[in-house]
Structures are given as C-alpha cells and as structure tokens.
Amino acid sequence: MAKAYSPGLQISQRVLHSSRRILPIPGDVLVKVGEQVSSQQIVAQTFMPGDVTPINVANQISVAPAEVPDCMLVSVGEEIRAGDLLARSKGIFGFFKAEMTAKTSGTIESISHVTGQVILRGAPLPIQVRAYQAGTVKEVIPQQGVVIDSEVTFLQGILGIGGEAYGKIQFACQKEDEPLVDSQLNESMRGKIVIGGARMTGKAVKRGIEIGVAAMISGGMDDEDLKEILGYDLGVAVTGSENIGTTLIITEGFGEIAMAARTFRLLKEREGAEAAVNGTTQIRAGVLRPEIVIPLDKNSQADTKSHLKQENALGVLEIGVPVRIIRDPYFGLLGQVGDMPTELRKLESGSESRVLEVALDSGETVVVPRANVELIEG
Amino acid sequence: MNSTTVKQLDPDQLNVILATDCGSTTTKAILIEKINGEYRQTYRGEAPTTVEEPAADVTVGVVNAVTEVGELAGRKLIDENGEIIRPAKGNTGCDIYISTSSAGGGLQMMVAGVVREMSAASAKRAALGAGAIVMDTICSNDKRLPHEQIQRIRELRPDMILLAGGTDGGTQKHVVELAELIAPAKPQPRFGGTYKMPIIYAGNQEATEFVEAAFDDDVKLSTVANVRPILERENLAPARDAIHDLFLEHVMAHAPGYNKLISWADAPIMPTPGAVGNILQTIAEQEGINALGVDIGGATTDVFSVFDGTFNRTVSANLGMSYSISNVCASATLPMILRWVHLDMDPRELQNHIKNKMIRPTTIPQSREALVFEQAVAREALRLAYIQHKEFATTLKGVQQQRTVGDTFSQNTSGQSIVDNMKLNLLVGSGGVLSHAPNMNQTAAMLIDAFEPEGMTVLAKDSIFMMPHLGVLAQVHPQAALQVFERDCLIYLGTCFAPRGLYRSGKTCFKYHISGNSLNQSGELLCGEMKRIPLGFEEWAKVIVEPKRGYDFGAGAGKRKEFKVRGGTVGLILDARGRPLMVPAGENNHLAELTSWVQELDLFPENHSK
Numbered sequence: 012m013a014k015a016y017s018p019g020l021q022i023s024q025r026v027l028h029s030s031r032r033i034l035p036i037p038g039d040v041l042v043k044v045g046e047q048v049s050s051q052q053i054v055a056q057t058f059m060p061g062d063v064t065p066i067n068v069a070n071q072i073s074v075a076p077a078e079v080p081d082c083m084l085v086s087v088g089e090e091i092r093a094g095d096l097l098a099r100s101k102g103i104f105g106f107f108k109a110e111m112t113a114k115t116s117g118t119i120e121s122i123s124h125v126t127g128q129v130i131l132r133g134a135p136l137p138i139q140v141r142a143y144q145a146g147t148v149k150e151v152i153p154q155q156g157v158v159i160d161s162e163v164t165f166l167q168g169i170l171g172i173g174g175e176a177y178g179k180i181q182f183a184c185q186k187e188d189e190p191l192v193d194s195q196l197n198e199s200m201r202g203k204i205v206i207g208g209a210r211m212t213g214k215a216v217k218r219g220i221e222i223g224v225a226a227m228i229s230g231g232m233d234d235e236d237l238k239e240i241l242g243y244d245l246g247v248a249v250t251g252s253e254n255i256g257t258t259l260i261i262t263e264g265f266g267e268i269a270m271a272a273r274t275f276r277l278l279k280e281r282e283g284a285e286a287a288v289n290g291t292t293q294i295r296a297g298v299l300r301p302e303i304v305i306p307l308d309k310n311s312q313a314d315t316k317s318h319l320k321q322e323n324a325l326g327v328l329e330i331g332v333p334v335r336i337i338r339d340p341y342f343g344l345l346g347q348v349g350d351m352p353t354e355l356r357k358l359e360s361g362s363e364s365r366v367l368e369v370a371l372d373s374g375e376t377v378v379v380p381r382a383n384v385e386l387i388e389g
Numbered sequence: 390m391n392s393t394t395v396k397q398l399d400p401d402q403l404n405v406i407l408a409t410d411c412g413s414t415t416t417k418a419i420l421i422e423k424i425n426g427e428y429r430q431t432y433r434g435e436a437p438t439t440v441e442e443p444a445a446d447v448t449v450g451v452v453n454a455v456t457e458v459g460e461l462a463g464r465k466l467i468d469e470n471g472e473i474i475r476p477a478k479g480n481t482g483c484d485i486y487i488s489t490s491s492a493g494g495g496l497q498m499m500v501a502g503v504v505r506e507m508s509a510a511s512a513k514r515a516a517l518g519a520g521a522i523v524m525d526t527i528c529s530n531d532k533r534l535p536h537e538q539i540q541r542i543r544e545l546r547p548d549m550i551l552l553a554g555g556t557d558g559g560t561q562k563h564v565v566e567l568a569e570l571i572a573p574a575k576p577q578p579r580f581g582g583t584y585k586m587p588i589i590y591a592g593n594q595e596a597t598e599f600v601e602a603a604f605d606d607d608v609k610l611s612t613v614a615n616v617r618p619i620l621e622r623e624n625l626a627p628a629r630d631a632i633h634d635l636f637l638e639h640v641m642a643h644a645p646g647y648n649k650l651i652s653w654a655d656a657p658i659m660p661t662p663g664a665v666g667n668i669l670q671t672i673a674e675q676e677g678i679n680a681l682g683v684d685i686g687g688a689t690t691d692v693f694s695v696f697d698g699t700f701n702r703t704v705s706a707n708l709g710m711s712y713s714i715s716n717v718c719a720s721a722t723l724p725m726i727l728r729w730v731h732l733d734m735d736p737r738e739l740q741n742h743i744k745n746k747m748i749r750p751t752t753i754p755q756s757r758e759a760l761v762f763e764q765a766v767a768r769e770a771l772r773l774a775y776i777q778h779k780e781f782a783t784t785l786k787g788v789q790q791q792r793t794v795g796d797t798f799s800q801n802t803s804g805q806s807i808v809d810n811m812k813l814n815l816l817v818g819s820g821g822v823l824s825h826a827p828n829m830n831q832t833a834a835m836l837i838d839a840f841e842p843e844g845m846t847v848l849a850k851d852s853i854f855m856m857p858h859l860g861v862l863a864q865v866h867p868q869a870a871l872q873v874f875e876r877d878c879l880i881y882l883g884t885c886f887a888p889r890g891l892y893r894s895g896k897t898c899f900k901y902h903i904s905g906n907s908l909n910q911s912g913e914l915l916c917g918e919m920k921r922i923p924l925g926f927e928e929w930a931k932v933i934v935e936p937k938r939g940y941d942f943g944a945g946a947g948k949r950k951e952f953k954v955r956g957g958t959v960g961l962i963l964d965a966r967g968r969p970l971m972v973p974a975g976e977n978n979h980l981a982e983l984t985s986w987v988q989e990l991d992l993f994p995e996n997h998s999k
Contacts, residue, residue, distance in 0.1 A: 063573045065535040076562065120573055125599045126566045130573050170748050234740040246707055246716030247688070248747050264748060265741040294712060294748055338752040339742065339759055360760035361827030361993070364753060383752045 019335070019385035020167040020262075020300060022274055025307060028163045030144040033156035038138070040151050048142040048159060050177055050287045050306075055140045055156045061133030064115055069127020072100040072109040076127030083129070085119055092116045097129070143175060143287050145306045164281050164305040166262070166274060168228065171290025171301025172241070173258035174251050176204070178225035180278060180286050180305065184208035188269035191229045193218040200224050204286050204303075206278050209269040211259075213239050219257055226258040226288045228278075228303065230270035237265075251291030258290040260301045268343045271335070273387070281305045328386060334369060338383035345387070346371040398485060398655065400866045407458070407466060407473065407483040408858035409451050410661055411438055411490040411650075416447075418454035419858050420462055420483070421873055428869040430877040433853055434458035439646075446646030448653070451488070473653055487865060488654050489857040490647075491661035496520060496636050499547040501527040501571060503554035503563040508592065511616040512553035514781075515591070515625040517702045519632035520663025522689075527570070529554075529563050535570055542574035548640045549586065550576065551628060552600070555593030557618045564592045568603035575607060585609040587635040591616045591628040609639065636660060656865050662691050662702060664860025668870060669693050669817075670700050671863045675871060678814035681840070682856070683771060685820035687711035687750055690774035694782055696807045701782035705774040710822050711750030714766060718743050721769035724974040729765035729838065731983045732758055757993065760827070764835055767822040771839030779806045810843040810968070811889060811943050817879065819851035830921070830990050833882045833959045841970045843889045844943035845932075845952045848882040848959070881926055883957035885964060890940035892916050892967030897937050901963060905930030914965035917982055919989045922963070924956030932961070962990070 038057020042048055068083070069076045082098045085091055095113050102108035113131065120130040146161025181203040183195040191207025193214040201222050207215070207229030213236030219227045238244050240255060262270050286305040293299040328334075330351060336344045349368035356366045356378070364380040371377060406421040406428075416439075420432040434457025439450035452471055459466035465481045468474050474482030498521040502509025509528040516523050524545050527538050550571060554564030568590075576586050587609045590600050597612050604610050614627040637657055641647040651658060659667070665682065673680045673695035682693040688709040693702045707716040718726060723736055739762065746752065754760040783806050818824075818836050826832045833848050842848075855878045863870035888899055893916050900913040907928060914920060924930055932952045934942050944950040954961065966972075966986075973979050987993060 060573075060575055063536065063539045065539075065570060121569065121603075123565065123569055123603075125596075126562050126569060128566060128569055130569060132573065233737075234744045235737065237744075244715065244719035245744070245747075246719050247713050248715075265744040266738070292748075294750060337749045338745075338755060340756050342745065358754075359756050360754045361757070362753065362760070362825065363827075380753050380755055383755060385749070 019387055020169065021165060022167070022271070022277060022387070023165045024277055024280070025162060026165045028144065028161065028165050028304060029149065030142075030146075030159045030304075031156065032140045032143060032159065033152065034138060034140055034154075036138070037154040040153065040155070040157060042142075042148050042151070042157060044148050044151050046148045048145065048148060050142055050145045050285070052142045053139045054142050054148070054159075057138050058135035059138055061117065061135050063120070064117065064131045064133065066097070066111075066113075066129045066131060067127060068098050068111060068122075068129045071111040072098055074100050074109075074127070077124050079127045079129070080122050080124050083122055087119050087122060090116075090118050091131070141175070143289070144304050145285070145287075162307045164277060164284075164303075164307065166277065166303040168260035168262045168301040168303070169264055170248060170250070170294075171258065171260040171288075171292045172237075172250050172253050173226075173255060173290040174253075175287065175289045175291075176225040176258040177285070177287050178202050178204045180204050180206060180282050180284055182206045182279065182282055184229075187230065187272050187275035190267075191215045191227070196222055196224070198222060204228065204288055206275075207270070208275065210267050211261075212236060216240050216257075216259065220255065224257055226260065226290070228260045228262065228288070230261065230263045231266050231268035232259075232261050234265050248292055248294035251289070251293075253290075258288055260288060260290055260303065263343060264337070266342075271345070271387070278303075284308070328367075328381070328384075333387040334384040335387055336369060336377075336379055336383060337385050338379070341369075341371075341377055341379060344369075344371050344373075344377075346377075348384075349376055351381075398865065400868070402476075403484045403866055403869065405464075405477040405483040405485075406862065406866075406869065407455065407486045408862060409454060409486075409488045410664075410854075410857040411440075411447055411451065411488065412661065413491055414438055416450040416454045417854070417858075418451070418458045419853075419855060420458050420464070421862070421869065423869075427876070428872045430855060430873050432458045432462040434461060440644060446649070447490070447644065448646045448649045451650065451653075475655075485655045485865065486653055487656045487858070487861040488650060489659045489661045489664040489861055490641065490650075491520075496632075496640060496660045497522050497524055497546075497548050498551060498632070499524050499527065499542065499545055499549075499576075500551045501553070501567050502592075503529050503567065505530055507620070508553045508555065508564075508617050510781075510783075511623050511625065512551050512591065512628070514623070514701065515553075515616050515628040516551050516632065517704060518625060518663070518666060518700060519629040519636075520660030520666070520702075521632065522704055522706060527567065529567065539570055539574045542571060542576050545576070547576065547586075549632070549635055550588045551632070552588060552590050553592045553616045553628075555596060555615075556620060557594050557615050559593055561593055561596035561599060564596050565599045565603065568600040572603045572605070572608075585639075587611065587639050589613060589628060589631050589635065591631075594618075609635075611635065633657065633659065633663070656861055659857075659861050659864075661857045662693075662704065664857040665691070666693050666700060666702050667860035668856050668863050668874060670695055671867060671870065672815075672874060673700075674698070676815075679809075679812045680815040680817065681808075681813055682817045682851075683774070683819070683823075683836075683840075684851075684854070684856075685710060685767060685770060685774075685818075685822055687821070688713050690770055690820075692774050692778040694778065694808055696782070696809065696812060699782075699807055701778070701807075703774070703778040703781050705770075705777050708770045708774050710763065710767060710770065710820075711746060713747075714750075715743050715747045717766055717770045717773070720773055721766075722974075726762075726765045726769050728972050728974040728979065729768050729983070730761055731980060731987050732761055734758065734762065761993070763822060764826070764831060768835055768838045771835065775840055779808045782806060782808050810841060810846075811941075813842055813844075813846050815847045815849065816840060816842055817849045817851060817856075819854050819856065823850055824852070824854065828992070828994070829880070829882050829958045831992050833885070833962060834986075834990050834992055836882075837885050837887070837962065837964060838970070838972075841887070841968055842885050843887055843968050844941075844950075845954065846885050846887075847955070848885055848957070848962075849879040850882060851878055852880050881955065881957035883924065883959040883961055884952075884954045885962045886932065886934060886942070886952075887964035887966070887968060888934070888936045888940035888942050889968045890936070890946070891969075892971055893939070898940055898965035898967070899934050899936040899942075901935075902933045903930050903961065914963055916965055916967060918965045919986050920963040921960055921990050923960040924954075925960075926955075926957055928956040930954055930956065930961070 436453030
C-alpha cells in the first residue's frame with residue numbers, strides 16, 4: 012500500500028481554518044452569514060425534550076392497570092408541578108381511597124391502561140453551541156448550525172483529556188525539553204492556557220487544577236500519572252467528556268518526551284494571544300485529534316500573508332521530507348527520509364515490511380518500517 | 390438492481406466472481422475464477438475505504454480496490470463510467486459481484502428484553518448473529534432505574550433497536566412497559582436528519598397491538614415472530630432476517646455511496662461478521678464438525694462458534710490490538726500479560742509503550758522485544774474474548790429440566806456453556822497479530838495458549854481474511870465458497886493434542902506413538918512439557934495416546950485413544966501442560982518452563998532468550 016504511513020499531525024503557522032459548529036438536534040441559528048463572532052459567543056441553540064420519569068401509578072394506588080386511566084386526575088398534555096395530586100383510587104364503597112402526588116414537575120406524556128404506567132416529561136433542556144473559533148460566519152446551515160472561517164495558527168496534539176477551553180497562552184517552560192513540574196505553576200496562570208516542554212508530571216497537573224488553569228499543553232506524560240488523574244485506566248483513546256477541572260493536551264506521546272521544537276517555537280511566537288483548545292480525541296475510524304486554535308490578529312495577517320496555505324493539503328512520503336519516528340526502538344526521534352527501498356526487508360522482529368531510511372538530526376541513519384513514521388506537516 | 394434478495398443466477402454459468410469487503414479502514418477485493426472445473430481465489434487488491442470526507446462515497450474505495458485486482462489479473466473489471474463490468478467476456482468483466490460491509494463502524498444496535506437471562510439473551514444472540522455490535526442491553530432486571538434506562542437510550546445513538554420479551558400467550562405487561570420506556574426516550578440515530586429509527590419487535594405476539602400503540606411516527610416499527618415463542622425454544626431467524634433487511638434499507642442507505650453499492654451488488658450486502666458466521670456455519674454443517682473462529686482486530690475481537698449445529702457469535706468490543714490495546718492491559722493486568730514474556734522488560738516503560746500504541750495504532754513492532762510483548766497481549770485479549778464467548782454461548786436459561794436417578798450427582802442447571810473444548814474439531818484464527826506473525830509456530834502457540842484446546846484439535850489460519858467474502862458467496866454458490874475455503878482460504882497450521890486434567894509437577898502426563906509415511910516416533914511427556922513434531926501439509930499420520938490416570942483425551946480419564954491426523958506448516962504439537970492451563974503470573978521459576986516451550990516450539994529461531 013502506497014499510504015502505509017501515518018499522515019502526521021498538522022502544525023501550521025498560518026492557515027485558513029473552518030470550524031463546523033452543529034447542534035445535535037435541529038434548533039435555531041442565532042447569527043448571519045458574514046457576521047464576526049467571538050470564540051465564546053453562542054451561535055446556535057435548541058431545546059431537547061426534557062428528561063422522562065415513568066411513574067407506576069397502578070402500584071402506587073393499588074389498582075389494576077386497566078383502571079388507571081379512570082383514576083387519573085390529570086390528562087395527557089397537562090402540565091403539573093411537584094406535589095400536585097396525580098391520581099386517586101375509587102376505594103371500597105367510597106372509602107379507603109388511595110392518592111398519589113407528583114414528585115417532579117413536568118407534562119403528562121402518556122397514560123397506559125396495559126401497564127398502569129404514567130410517563131411524565133420534564134422541562135425542555137437547553138443546548139447551546141459556542142463559536143469556539145473567533146472569525147467570520149461563512150455559512151449558515153438552517154436549523155443546524157454554522158461554519159466559521161478565519162486565519163489561525165493551528166496545532167494538533169496527539170491525545171487530549173477534557174473538552175473545549177479558552178484563554179491566553181502563557182509559558183511555564185522556557186525550553187521544549189524542560190519537564191513541566193508543579194513549581195513552575197503560579198496563581199498568575201489562572202484561566203490561562205499553560206505551555207510546558209517535555210513530560211508534564213502528575214503533581215504539575217494537580218497544581219494546575221488547583222490554580223484553575225484553562226488548559227495545560229506539553230510534550231508527554233506518564234501513563235501512571237494519567238491513571239491517577241483520571242482515577243481509572245484509559246482503555247480506548249476516545250476522550251473529551253472528562254471533567255477533571257482543566258483540559259490537557261500532549262503533543263508527542265507517553266513517556267519522557269520533549270515537545271517538537273517547531274511546535275514549541277510556533278506557540279512561543281503566539282505567547283499572550285487568545286486561543287481556543289479542545290482536548291477531544293477519537294482514535295478510531297474518522298480520527299479526531301486534540302487541537303489548539305489561535306486566531307491571527309490583523310498585524311500578523313499583514314506580516315505573513317505570503318505563507319497562507321490551505322488545510323488538508325496532505326504531504327507525500329518521499330525522500331527529503333521531515334518525519335518523526337513513532338515506535339520503538341527510535342520512538343520520538345526526528346529526521347529526514349533518506350532512501351526508500353521498494354522491496355520488503357526483514358525486521359529484527361522477523362516480520363517482513365516495507366521500510367525507509369531516516370537520516371536523524373543527530374547525523375545517524377536508521378532503518379524503520381514505513382508504518383512507524385509520521386510526516387511532520389504544516 | 391436494488392437487491393435485498395439474491396438475483397437468480399445459474400451457478401454453472403459463474404466463472405468469474407468478484408467480491409469485496411468494505412472494512413472501516415480498508416476495502417479488500419478478491420477475484421475467484423473457475424480453473425479446470427474448480428473454483429480458486431486468484432488475485433487480491435486493497436485500497437483505503439472512502440466513507441469519510443473528502444470522497445464520502447464508499448464506491449470510490451471499491452473501484453480502487455477492484456482496479457488493483459484487475460491490473461494484477463490482466464482483466465478489465467471497471468468500465469469508462471466507473472462501474473463494474475458484467476458478465477465476463479474473455480478478459481473483461483466478472484459474472485457476479487458481491488460485497489460485505491463494516492464501514493462506518495458496522496451495524497450498531499441496542500437490544501431490549503424483559504429478563505436478562507431469557508428474552509434479552511435471545512434478542513442479543515439474534516443481533517450478534519446478524520453481525521451487529523450490541524451497544525447495550527436494556528431489561529427489566531438490569532438493576533437500573535427506569536429513568537436511568539431512558540437516559541442510556543438517549544445517550545447512545547444506535548442504528549436500530551431490537552425489542553423482545555414474553556413468550557407467546559404469556560404476560561404482556563413487562564414488554565409493553567419496555568416499549569413505553571423506549572418510545573419517550575426518542576432515540577436519536579447516528580445519521581440524523583430524515584432518518585427514522587428502525588425498531589424491530591420480536592416479543593410476545595399477543596402484545597403486538599399494545600407495543601405498536603406505544604410508538605408514534607418518529608420510528609419505523611417492524612414486527613416479526615417472537616425470538617422466544619416458548620421458554621424451551623429460540624427462533625432467531627426471523628429477527629436476524631429483519632435486521633439484515635433494515636440494515637440494507639435504512640442504515641446503509643444513509644451511509645455515503647451505499648445506495649450505489651447496493652445497486653451494483655448481485656446479492657444482499659451483509660455486515661462483515663454476519664458473513665463470517667455464515668461461512669463457518671456452512672463448513673461445520675457440511676463437514677459435520679464443531680468449529681471455532683476468531684478474528685482479532687485493532688478495536689474488537691469477534692468469536693464465532695458452531696457446536697452441535699448451534700451457532701453463536703460474540704463481539705468483545707474493547708479487546709483489540711491497537712485502538713483497544715490499553716483496555717486489554719487494564720482488563721487482564723500487566724502481570725498476566727508478562728507471564729507469556731520470556732525476556733526482561735521494564736513494566737513502567739511497557740505501560741507507556743501500550744499507550745503509545747493506542748494513540749498511534751498503525752505502527753508495527755520492529756524489535757524482537759516489541760513482537761514478544763504484542764503476542765503476549767494477544768494471548769490475553771483472545772483468552773478474555775473466549776471467556777466472554779463461553780459465558781454467552783449457553784443452553785437456554787429458564788428451561789425446566791427433568792432429572793433421572795443417573796443425574797443425581799451431576800447437578801447441572803440450565804444455561805450451561807455449550808462450548809466444550811474437548812468437542813472442538815477446528816480452530817481458525819484471523820486478524821493481523823495472528824495472520825501476520827513472522828512464523829506460523831507463533832500463530833499456533835498463541836491459539837493454543839489462549840483457547841486451551843483439549844483432545845485433538847486442528848489449527849488453521851485464514852490466509853488473507855477471506856472468510857467475509859466467502860460468507861456472502863455461500864448464499865449464492867455454496868459449492869464455490871466451500872472449494873475456495875478449503876483450498877485457498879485456510880492455511881493448516883497443524884494439530885494440537887492436549888489432555889484434560891490438572892498439572893502435577895514431576896509426573897508423567899501421557900505416552901504417545903506416531904506413525905506415518907515419513908515418521909515413526911514414540912515417547913512420553915512429563916507434566917509441563919511441550920513437543921513439536923514436524924508433519925507436512927499433505928501428510929497424514931496415526932497418533933495413539935495413552936494418558937495417565939487423571940488425564941483424558943476424550944475417551945475417558947486414563948483411557949487410550951487413537952487419531953488419524955493431517956499435518957500442516959507447524960506439524961503436530963503435543964501439549965502436556967494440563968487443562969485448565971495454569972501459567973502462573975510473576976513467578977521466577979516459571980521462566981525456565983516458559984523458555985523451554987519457546988525453544989521446543991521454535992518460536993523465535995534466532996534468539997531464544999536475552
């Protein structure tokens with residue numbers, strides 16, 4: 012297969028980026044095409060049918076299910092409040108009548124004469140979608156949402172924990188190979204997106220949560236630390252709904268691994284800028300990587316116009332392109348593709364695979380399976 | 390043709406058959422041709438599946454894979470309009486095109502039944518048998534409160550729901566209650582927009598009217614025969630057929646490009662696992678054997694079994710070798726995995742390696758250590774998936790049993806597993822870690838360690854994961870499917886001999902005598918020993934085993950048994966480690982024994998230990 016390699020993570024200094032902001036069910040779009048929106052502005056909203064509470068009226072007032080409709084004091088579609096009388100049994104010769112009241116508010120959705128069950132629907136639940144990316148509304152999808160466009164600095168991480176977060180970029184580490192430890196975090200970082208270098212320690216994450224940082228981004232972390240932070244072992248890389256008090260993004264992988272120099276440099280260039288990050292990761296068919304979106308201000312647009320590139324222009328694995336090795340025994344090393352022999356080669360494991368040579372930044376050349384490198388894109 | 394039925398074809402006129410399997414990442418195409426009166430698989434091609442942007446049309450990937458097959462075969466299969474050419478004329482076209490699909494995550498279902506062990510279990514079996522992934526099972530006794538059940542239905546976004554409950558003529562209340570829970574939950578399907586959630590009702594037929602009344606027009610309700618008409622009998626076929634029809638008409642019709650694919654295919658498109666189950670059932674039936682198949686993928690492990698004609702399938706949703714590798718380690722625990730590793734490894738580093746494989750799932754092991762570790766993880770993933778399968782594949786629960794005096798000491802209850810390793814005749818493995826192992830001895834060893842076959846069991850692997858294609862072909866042309874299965878699909882690894890009975894240190898386990906054209910060997914094995922005896926693929930041998938007291942090859946404890954066996958690429962494997970297999974975790978003296986197995990089976994010929 013010609014594409015037996017990982018396409019890599021996108022790291023772009025300046026790119027035209029679109030965010031599709033869609034409601035899970037149809038609703039109202041609150042903005043118009045061409046409108047400028049800020050990252051936290053609500054662009055679409057709707058109401059989901061409220062929560063449902065089934066009430067077994069037949070059991071509660073000790074009547075047969077078939078008698079329940081006649082015992083009901085309210086009818087389908089009627090709104091009731093907690094404490095309202097719902098049903099009363101006929102009793103024996105008019106005595107010993109049993110009554111029941113509603114424990115929650117809502118609307119009567121159905122009354123069943125087969126099961127004696129009454130379904131109570133609660134108040135509608137609001138669902139709101141924020142713009143996430145500051146920019147211009149490019150398209151309105153009626154009843155569903157919008158597409159927002161803007162020129163941004165765009166970086167993808169390898170794995171994230173937690174969902175969307177917003178804040179200014181602030182550095183805790185001064186070099187890409189400096190570990191992010193608790194002593195580097197302070198109160199000035201509250202509500203900020205904190206950038207580390209190499210591995211972020213478990214203590215540093217705990218300190219970040221205490222302070223109330225919006226997000227923490229670093230090269231790697233230890234599996235043991237992640238387990239402790241989450242309180243469970245992450246079984247599959249489908250994340251985004253965690254509620255740990257901050258959003259975490261690692262850019263390279265697990266273990267003692269430095270952030271790629273280019274990623275670090277690019278973030279450094281945007282220090283102090285307002286950014287939106289999303290830790291949501293889904294590593295399965297239709298992969299989603301965590302991302303850092305930093306809209307460009309007018310000054311930087313003027314400076315870098317000539318470098319504007321389109322998204323999704325996937326690179327090609329060929330001699331001379333920069334790659335990162337993503338599997339042991341050379342995990343994390345960077346270099347350039349040297350030779351790309353077409354024939355299968357036998358690996359140390361005994362398997363046969365298509366390989367390539369990587370001229371490492373250290374000057375050494377190593378041979379690795381093509382599946383074990385990713386392009387450094389951007 | 391919009392095919393939910395098989396097109397009428399004359400089997401004798403089928404000389405060139407084209408089949409594709411649209412997987413979630415790769416679309417695989419194979420060509421089957423009639424050569425000298427026999428069907429053989431001749432060429433194979435693959436291309437990335439294209440259900441997602443930018444192509445968003447599954448047929449693009451199909452055309453790419455078919456084009457590759459055409460180029461290799463020197464046969465023009467795609468015309469100028471990008472469609473498959475039929476019928477075959479000379480070096481152009483094919484006579485029939487068939488396909489399976491698991492693209493877009495396959496068929497995701499939710500099942501509901503009144504009692505977990507009875508109607509809900511039957512509904513789950515029907516859904517799994519049809520090739521679905523069962524996301525959750527809702528039942529009256531699942532210990533969740535009604536509002537929690539409703540919340541769960543709302544959170545999940547299944548492609549369809551199967552509702553069962555009650556025997557025909559029995560109580561109606563509970564199954565109607567379930568319908569009343571599902572209806573207001575208003576489950577949102579994955580495909581949004583105009584899609585109406587299909588709900589299949591396969592419960593008490595006398596409650597049909599009330600169940601129908603519970604649902605409004607927001608869902609597409611179909612009613613089929615009860616999956617459990619009486620307690621003592623299951624009737625899964627009508628529900629399975631309804632699932633297949635709705636899969637085609639609703640689920641796939643909403644996936645990008647599938648309407649075109651359905652119109653191309655000459656037989657109904659099946660969910661991939663459903664097709665695998667189909668071929669395994671056909672083989673077991675034709676050969677009169679009990680068979681077990683396993684497909685270990687990146688995210689899931691599917692186990693299929695046919696014992697005494699009863700088919701069962703389970704999907705272990707989070708046991709896999711890449712996307713779910715971390716979950717395997719969490720479920721099995723690291724010490725249990727390391728009991729299969731004969732090399733020194735640092736546990737902390739391994740934990741980070743596991744997570745790195747999870748986040749970069751397409752990488753392959755380059756070093757010997759990485760391979761040994763991955764194969765150890767595979768053993769545990771397979772073992773756990775098999776435990777789940779055995780727990781699920783049971784006789785019907787809730788059935789009254791009549792006991793005689795002879796049953797006094799065997800207090801078996803209903804709901805016993807029908808999976809019996811002693812009765813197992815054929816064990817077939819497929820999936821990357823088994824199919825692409827650098828040597829086949831490793832594949833055989835993984836299968837034996839994970840499944841612990843007893844008595845005599847033939848081991849095989851699916852050469853290029855062709856079983857899905859053959860499963861659909863079996864519907865159209867069973868004879869062609871069987872011929873290709875026997876000749877090109879399976880690679881016979883060899884035969885395993887292992888007695889049932891616990892390991893007793895230092896004791897003799899069994900004596901053996903093997904005779905054939907190329908070998909004549911006798912000997913005895915102590916408990917804990919393994920022995921490999923090469924015997925080629927087309928060779929046959931007679932094997933006589935004489936177990937010691939407490940060990941059983943199927944004839945009874947301590948009783949002699951004779952087998953006629955076929956060889957394979959690995960040969961015969963004699964396993965005296967005892968059953969159930971007790972390989973201790975974290976004991977240092979176990980390392981010597983483990984290394985001796987590695988050496989005897991020649992698993993890593995160039996380097997046995999570090």
